[in-house]
Amino acid sequence: MSRKDRKAASAQAAQAAATDRLQAPESDSGRRLSPWRVIGAALVAVVVVSAGVVGFQWWSARASVDVKPWFASFVDVTATPKYGFENLGATSTKDAVLSFIVSDQTNPCTPSWGGAYTMDQARGSLDLDRRIARLQQQGGTVAVSFGGQRNEELAVGCTDPTELKNAYAAVVDRYKVGTVDLDLEGDGLVNADATARRATAIHDLQQERRASGKNLAVWLTLPVSPTGLTLDGTNAVAAMLKAKVDLAGVNLMTMDFGNAKDEGKSMAATAEAALTAAQKQLGVLYDRAGTHQSDPSLWAKIGATPMIGQNDDEGQVFGLADARTLNAWAVSTGIGRMSMWSANRDKTCGSNYVDTSVVSDACSGVNQGKETFAGLLSKGFDGRIALGEGAVTTAEPTSAAEADDPAHSPYPIWSTSSSYLKGTKVTWHHNVYQAKWWTKGDVPDNPVLNAWETPWELVGPVLPGETPIPQPTLPPGTYPNWSGETAYDKGARILFDGVPFEAKWWTKGDSPEAASANPDSSPWAPLTQDEIDTILGGGTAQK
Template sequence: MVGRLDLLPSAGRRRPSHHRRDGIGGRQPGPGFPAHYSAPYAEMWNDPSTLMNAYNATGNKYYTLAFVISQGTCNATINGDTPVTDSGWNNAINSLRAAGGDVIASFGGASGSELASCGTVAAMQAQYKKVIDQFNLTRVDLDIEGGTLDNTAANDRRNQALANLQQDYAAQGKKLDVDYTLPVSPNGLESNGVALLQNAKSHNLNVNLVNIMTMDYGPAMDMGQAAISAANGLHSQLGQIWNTKTSAQLWAMEGNCPMIGVNDTSAEVFTVQDAQELESFAAANGIQELTFWALSRDNQGSSGTAQSDHQFTNIFKAITGGGSTPPPTGGTTPIHGYGGKCVDVAGANSANGTPVTLYTCNGTNAQQWTHSGNTLGALGKCLDVTAAGTANGTKVQLYDCNGTNAQAWTTGSNGSLVNTGSGKCLDDTDWSTADGNQLQIWTCTGSANQSWTLG
């Protein structure tokens, strides 16, 4: 027997109808994700306030929203009964992003109907796009298990649709990471999970990570060690599919998702000690993501094991250090660019998403930048490529420091500043010297509009 993530709540625990309001949606872009993070599954049949309640209680900034499903029709909805325009969840996402966090939308689950009912690649692609655009996502999770995992025709359509979307978003300067959540035994993936990933590779789908459900194996066992054993097995399997990646890159493709406390098989209990062992193993090996099923279980009354409230969240968040990257510290300096003008935070506004522009040098704090390691910061925040985009023309902004490659900059030739995430250079758009011209990233050319001087 292999793990599963349950979709539906207990009888009588449907989400309150007063939250079914249509809204403008989660248009505020998120900051993206650090190289290593914890993103517990938050059940979307519960009240949307659970998202910020968890953040306020723990400081953990990243969550996986469970689930977006179709319930047998080619129409993606929250929990199978609520439009994705629901203002309650969109507002909750915006609140978390305003605090420097972000979300992953998970499609599928054990009990719900994933978009396998969409009979064509185009129809499936349109439904994924509807959700991605509504929530302004840079990362999605596909929880494929049970009969859905054996539907090879639907798996092929899904991989084609997601690969198409990755290409379309990249052309717009946007990023779409695709995660797969799959069942395992203590030895690794079953053959149908391996086949799904092989198919993904055949369609040139860039799989960000494979998150394994380390739960519900059947007999009693040490659940912490079983999760570690499954992770080791997955590492070998990923290496057989992506055989040009290094060992470190393969570990960075892994996620691990236990069911905290008593599993569906009551003899299996994932304890806080198991969580500590798994977090230590993940941190030591460079595993990208830790998550668990599920947020509402993270208390002694629900998990069935000895714990304090939010203890599993607090253990797993250690893989990211429990919060965002602090802003760079040290002395400040202006950054001079094309036409003798300075890199400037528009209007001296420290709000997330404020454009970073070229402006007449004036010595104000909006033009004082701190260079620490590979980050550049002003007004307590970091120089950031919008939505971790990689396409030419992606604009540059100010955003909460989060340690992602969208905020990593190195010094290149001819005074260039090269963004690590895209490999492209900070660029004065259209060679303009007009005050307020927003900067962008562009293929490095060594030209004068990509030359910058600190100081």
């Protein structure tokens, strides 16, 4: 029974009780209730009912506030260069919001990562499922964000309600997430039909999961100005509330304020003004939906996502001081979530990146020294993203003594006699490793102290039910075998021990084998796996 139904039932019970007293016969003692006692009893009943309603509202607000505020960086999954979000598991800010799931370019009801990879393709080309599992093994949790600025959010082009709900469900089930984020921008925000379809689909998905004993936290990520949410933003929230979606909260993109920003105010102060205005708007929207929320509860439903460092608007830079200021204000105010765009950018740009006023996908554009924006913004946000059921956790790994099974290994099992190009992946002791440079005879799980001491990088565990992923190989005769009697010009390619090499300069009689021991002085450089993929005319083969 809903809170509204309980309130109505209680009121009806109180009214019935008062009516019964007014019509009650004389008692055995012959005494009859006076009208004043009847009125008094009715007033008491009303007070009790009101107290019950107020008490329930207080409990509801406290239930929301008692959820610990959490921090998680957005991660651009398809950005170049690829960002190793799984390495966040070794930091104090382990959680990540992976972005963005959008419509596939050929089928609007098929979810894809950035319009570039279907989920199955991301498994192979990005090894995404395994990297998520690796993060989870180290105690991290992921949420998935739908939408974003550049591509089409699912509800825009997928007009069939059932297919739309199934598309959202496919992502939730594939990655076993307990939290989803709907980043609404462009047509995904202003298209009224898409707004209604999305709200219905998310409500139905949330109800289905609850019926099976699973939770699904839903966040809306929306643009904001210093004066609060736009009309399209409030419409998006209203549509969710009208559809009876249980919103975990509304996350505001406190970035790119354009001409609306007061030049005399810092980015942090502008963000605080925007968040304060949006909190008031959210209260009005809940009241209009018939579900009043207390101020603490509303703040717990507010999230903030600044764009760290250089924003898209050239004159707007969210610096380290802004991060400290916004964090202190957010913790004291009690907002429920802090994020940032993005973990990919949380480092100082290298000296070869000349114009830091132009936004980079791979650095912040400000001098961070030894500090990170994640470290500054996450202080006081001790909660975690809701973990989806069945996600890989920190369970004990399979014993290394148990042999790897070729039939259930995604990549070839490492062999001491084989040579491996940079970028090659192998299976070893139930984990997947990737070669950082050409290697032969180096055990992947050698317990070295420093990462630079090993040519192998751990990607993640072999997942349950995996089978071999077909790997591209050069057809026989693509290049001639190396000969010590032949002179080779710069750029010539040969095979040595089955490995393709390219000559860095003219050479004769220099064995490519020396490239492993002394790559700088060797005239030969082994090709990488990516180069082989290019030669074959495509990306990594997909299962």
